Amino acid sequence: MIKAVKGTRDILPPASGQWAFVETRVRDIFGRYRYAEIRTPVFEESELFRRGVGEETDIVSKEMYTFSDRDGSSITLRPENTASVMRAYIEHRLDQLPGIQKLYYMGPMFRRERPQKGRYRQFHQIGAEVIGSERPEVDGEVITMVFDLLQATGVKDFQILLNSVGCSECRPAFLAKLRDALNSVKSHLCQDCQRRSDANPLRVLDCKVPADQHLINLLPSILDSHCQRCREHFDVVKGMLSDLAIPFIIYPRLVRGLDYYMRTTFEFTQSALGSQNSILGGGRYDGLAAQLGSRVPAPGIGFSIGQDRLMMALEEEFGNRPSVLDVFIAPLGASATRLCSTLAHTLRGGGASVEVGFDAKLKRALELAHKLNARYTLIVGDDEVRSGQYLLKEMSTGSQELVSRQHLLSKLSIATEHGI
């Protein structure tokens, strides 16, 4: 039997309906913030990610799906979408458009990692980018928007971690201070941290080994190394969130894995997700455009939500909500079946969701209607065909009455909004 390849999966009903529900909410809420959708290709020239994401990152150094095209060019399945969006921004001169660009996307990304809960080789991200402004107010608005989205979809018990990783002016000084401090304590840290101290000192801050924590807490904080511009920027972001009563935790140890981040970085975590507890991450990347060869400055900030993880966090929320079926039509016999096709079409035209049964046995039809969670079953047999009065049965109560074709729709009192 051929199966889905390692780390990929099928999203089947009813889960697919839940995914679509979330996507509808995304479009609604992002739309209110005047974001517009951008759809970039699923694969790009490999060079884009090498330059955009960073040669030294794990993503680029060991997780990319890269292959040679027939003309010899190197192609990579996108491991994330920010670089692509920025590429499109530069390529199509979106900087020439009035105002700042606010773009959102959703779709599959690909990384060749070992799969585990909340981590897939094909996974799905919902993200947004604002390009063309370095104002801190934009950062605040972006965070506010994701907060709104999580609230609207019903995610519970999440935390917002906020940090500022400085800029090209103040970060080198911080790194020097950190290296110094690490040199004196690293022999007391865990194996991994000893290695990180040299390879990637920032990562030490991310260590979760309990025994290391008290020493790590004594290490220099990036917050103390901020230059004046970074400090002012961060203050505005924090102030905005406070004004909006959005709870956040200043987490100076938050380091993000992609090279392009500077100043504001953030992450939303949710405890129910297990080890992969990060549901979304984002930050500012004012230098990315230049790295990609843009001649005009294009400061930006963005985030991406792990949709697979978001869905996991919402599992309880969705529970076993039944799918919506307003009417199951049960035709008994050939003439009734023929009539029911037009009847179904009329009801669907009026907004009802309708399924027509094909089993001539009423018992079978009712069984199926029940299993499909139909609100009503419409019984159409020879008697009904003759009289033009159809037997409408309400499944929850079992009560039934004869209704004429004209009155069917109003009798059904179709709910205007079909949730899921």
Added chain:
RNA sequence: GUGCCCAUAGCUCAGCCGGUAGAGCGCUGGAUUGUGGUUCCAGAUGUCACGGGUUCGAUCCCCGUUGGGCACCCCA
């Protein structure tokens, strides 16, 4: 990529100390004519993940492969 654990019906799982498999749920059919949910009866379904090895004989023991889970690395 590394370590540990796991793989039996569509799903959740049982299967002693090696003798080629079972339950619950679900599914299909029936309990006389056009009435579902509860009930009763009957039935189907398994290359016991795959490939080797040991053995008279392997779902069970051993090795490998594939897939999954957990943790690490890292990240969404």
